[in-house]
Every structure is written in C-alpha cells, then in structure tokens.
Amino acid sequence: MNTSxxxxxxxxxxxxxxxxxxxxxxxxxxxxxxxxxxAVETAIAQLDYQPNAMAQGLARGRTMTIGVLTQDISSPFYNEILQGVEDGLVGTGFAPIFASGHWNADEEIQRLTMLARRPVDGLIVLTGAIPDDVLTGFAERVPMVTMGHRVVRDNAVYLQLDNEHAAYQATCHLLDLGHVAIAHIAGPPHMGDSTARLAGYQRALAERNIEFNPALVVQGDFRDDSGVVAVAQLLESRQHFTALFAANDQMAIGARLGFYRRGIRIPEDVSLIGFDDLPAASFCTPPLTTVRQPVYEIGFQSASALMRLLRGEKCDPIALPLTVVVRESTQRRRY
Structure with a gap:
C-alpha cells in the first residue's frame, strides 16, 4: 500500500x-x-490532497506562527490558558511560540521584541508588567490580543476581566459570613491584576464601614511559596484576623500549608478564599472557595480573536465573567 x-x-x-x-x-x-x-477542487477531493500550510503561508507573506507571552509557562494558571490557545489554533495552520516574562517588565519587553523579530504573524500577551503604551507600540506593527492590558488599536483587541469587582465579591462573601478582620495576600504590586484585586478588597471593607488596616495586607508574588511566607508574616505580626483572601489560588494553597504547619484549621479557625479556580482548588483539603476565572476560555478566545484580526475582521473587546465559587474552606465566623 502506497502511503506517500x-x-x-x-x-x-x-x-x-x-x-x-x-x-x-x-x-x-x-x-x-x-x-x-x-477541476482542481475535484482533483483535491478525489486524491485527498493536504496542502502544506507553511508553504501557503509563506506564499502570502506569513510565517504561520503566533507569539504568546506568558509569565510562567510552568504555572498551572498559565498552563491551562496555553492549552486553550493551542486548541483555538487547531485547524488554522498556525502554530504558537511561547515565551515567559517572569513578571518582569524588562524581560517581557525583551521576549516580545524577540518574538516580533522572528517575525510572528500575531501576538497574544497574557497579563504582565509592560506599560500599555509600550504594548500599543508593538500593536502598530503586528496584530495583538491582550489580557490585563487595555490596548486600543484597529489591529488589537483586549479581554475584559473585572478583577476589581470579583475581588469585591470575594471579600463580601467573607463579610457576609460575619468576618470583620480579613487579611489579604496581594500579588506583585506592578501588575494591574494585583492592584485591581487589592482595590476590590478595600472597596468591600469601606462599604461596610470597616477601617482598612494596612498591617493585614502582606505582599506575595502569585507563587505557592509566597503564600506560606505571607501566613508566617501575618501570624508573627500578631494581627488578629478570622479570614484571609489570597489574590490567587497558588498563594491560597501555599497559605493553607502555612496554617497547617501552625496547627490552624481551615475553616474552623480561619476562612480562606482564593482567586482563579485552578483544577487543584477542588482537591484541596478542604476544597477551596475561590473566584472562578474561565482560564481555558481565556486562551481559546484569545486565539480565536487573533484569527479574526488576521482575516481583517473587526473585533470588539471580549468580556469574560468572573464568579465566586463557594466550597468548604469558608464558613460563618464563630463568636
């Protein structure tokens, strides 16, 4: 049988x-x-001819590659998004090239510059610390989809995720359970997601006439180990709190370990809520209350939007919902 x-x-x-x-x-x-x-179309169908997507792309002046800037390719959050990007490109002939910026603006710019020089046919930028005006400069040269950045150009589109309101809802969930002293593990201060979530936490406290206590806010970096460190800092400061809102699930899971090592029970002693709803959140002990981001959908929609831009279609900003998912890591405050 001839399989050529x-x-x-x-x-x-x-x-x-x-x-x-x-x-x-x-x-x-x-x-x-x-x-x-x-006659050509009939011959293609009868012979089951599969055109070489790369060769066709080059004939049109394209490389058939998409540059994707993530922060940490090993992160479970970004890993899920990147799976969505890959699936969103299935059948298009385009292949993704991934690069990590490690939450550092200078490194992110270097990676974007490297991707643009390859060159790639489009860019997907997933959060990060690069200023919006710098990203706008890149968007003048290549179509771009951004998450966590508002880039307004004819050949750019951004995903709308209301982190501030979602953090507000997460904090309100704890307030509704009777918690007044609520600690917060913040993300990197130079990232829009982090500052928006901190702002939502502060707005919820202000609406309930609870004075904001800066000593209850500890700096993290979105990684698991920073959650462990943050809990140690909070406990050593001897600040009273009955609930903790972590700005992402990885830090919440790290915080859970930190409490366990100190003999502090979740949720009997401290209620705990995260942000993202990573797959691991459902399998924590106890399962983690969190804010659900449509993580896979973020990647899939980013890839689909970029394909529309490359076809010359107009693409409006894409709004994706964020919702609180209540599990067993939060409970009503014991008086």
Missing amino acids: PVTLAQVAAAAGVSPSTVSRILNGSARVDDAKRQ
Whole structure:
C-alpha cells in the first residue's frame, strides 16, 4: 500500500492544469475560469490532497506562527490558558511560540521584541508588567490580543476581566459570613491584576464601614511559596484576623500549608478564599472557595480573536465573567 503524501504535481496532472495554476488557486491569487477551478477542487477531493500550510503561508507573506507571552509557562494558571490557545489554533495552520516574562517588565519587553523579530504573524500577551503604551507600540506593527492590558488599536483587541469587582465579591462573601478582620495576600504590586484585586478588597471593607488596616495586607508574588511566607508574616505580626483572601489560588494553597504547619484549621479557625479556580482548588483539603476565572476560555478566545484580526475582521473587546465559587474552606465566623 502506497502511503506517500499526494503531491501538488499529481493534483495538477489529474486536473489537467499546470502545477503553478494549482498553487495560485490554493493561495487565492489565480484568476481562472470556473471549469479549471472546479477541476482542481475535484482533483483535491478525489486524491485527498493536504496542502502544506507553511508553504501557503509563506506564499502570502506569513510565517504561520503566533507569539504568546506568558509569565510562567510552568504555572498551572498559565498552563491551562496555553492549552486553550493551542486548541483555538487547531485547524488554522498556525502554530504558537511561547515565551515567559517572569513578571518582569524588562524581560517581557525583551521576549516580545524577540518574538516580533522572528517575525510572528500575531501576538497574544497574557497579563504582565509592560506599560500599555509600550504594548500599543508593538500593536502598530503586528496584530495583538491582550489580557490585563487595555490596548486600543484597529489591529488589537483586549479581554475584559473585572478583577476589581470579583475581588469585591470575594471579600463580601467573607463579610457576609460575619468576618470583620480579613487579611489579604496581594500579588506583585506592578501588575494591574494585583492592584485591581487589592482595590476590590478595600472597596468591600469601606462599604461596610470597616477601617482598612494596612498591617493585614502582606505582599506575595502569585507563587505557592509566597503564600506560606505571607501566613508566617501575618501570624508573627500578631494581627488578629478570622479570614484571609489570597489574590490567587497558588498563594491560597501555599497559605493553607502555612496554617497547617501552625496547627490552624481551615475553616474552623480561619476562612480562606482564593482567586482563579485552578483544577487543584477542588482537591484541596478542604476544597477551596475561590473566584472562578474561565482560564481555558481565556486562551481559546484569545486565539480565536487573533484569527479574526488576521482575516481583517473587526473585533470588539471580549468580556469574560468572573464568579465566586463557594466550597468548604469558608464558613460563618464563630463568636
């Protein structure tokens, strides 16, 4: 049995046209009569010819690659998004190239510059510390989809995620359970997601006439180990609190370990809530109350939006919902 791939020359011979005519029809640059076009399409179907996507892209002046700037490719949060990006590109002929910025603006700019010089046909930027005006400069050269940045250009689109309101809702959940002294583990201070979540926490306290206590806010870096360290800092400060809101699930899971090592029970002694709803959140002991982000959908929608931009279609900002998911790590305050 012959399993060799069908060639363009074989399609041309079956259709009774030249190979260059087949190539131009596939690339959309040929002006031929309907009979020839039909003959080529029939030959492609009968022979099950699979065009070389890369070759077609190069013929159109494209590399068929998409640059994706993440913060940490090993992070479970970004890992889920990147899976969505890959699935969103299935069947398009485009392949992603991933790069990590490690929450450092200078490193992110270096990675974006590297991707743009390859060059890639489009960029997806997932949060990060790069100023919006710098990203706008990149968007002037290449189509771009951003998360956590508001880049307004004809060839750019951004995903709208209301982190401030979601953090407000998370804090209100704890307040509704009777908690007044609520600690917060914040994310990196130079990132918009972190500052928005801190602002939502502060707004919820202010609306209930609870004075904001800066000593109950500890700095983290979105990694698990910073949650462990933050809990140690809070306990050593001897500040009283009955609930803790961590700015992401990884820090919440780290905090859970920190409490366990001190003999503090969740939720009997301290109620705990995170942000993201990573797969691991459902399997914590106890399962973690958190804010659900449509993490996979973020990646899938980013890839789909970029494909629309590359087709020259107008693409409006994409709003994605964030909701509180209540599990067993929070309970009513014991008086």
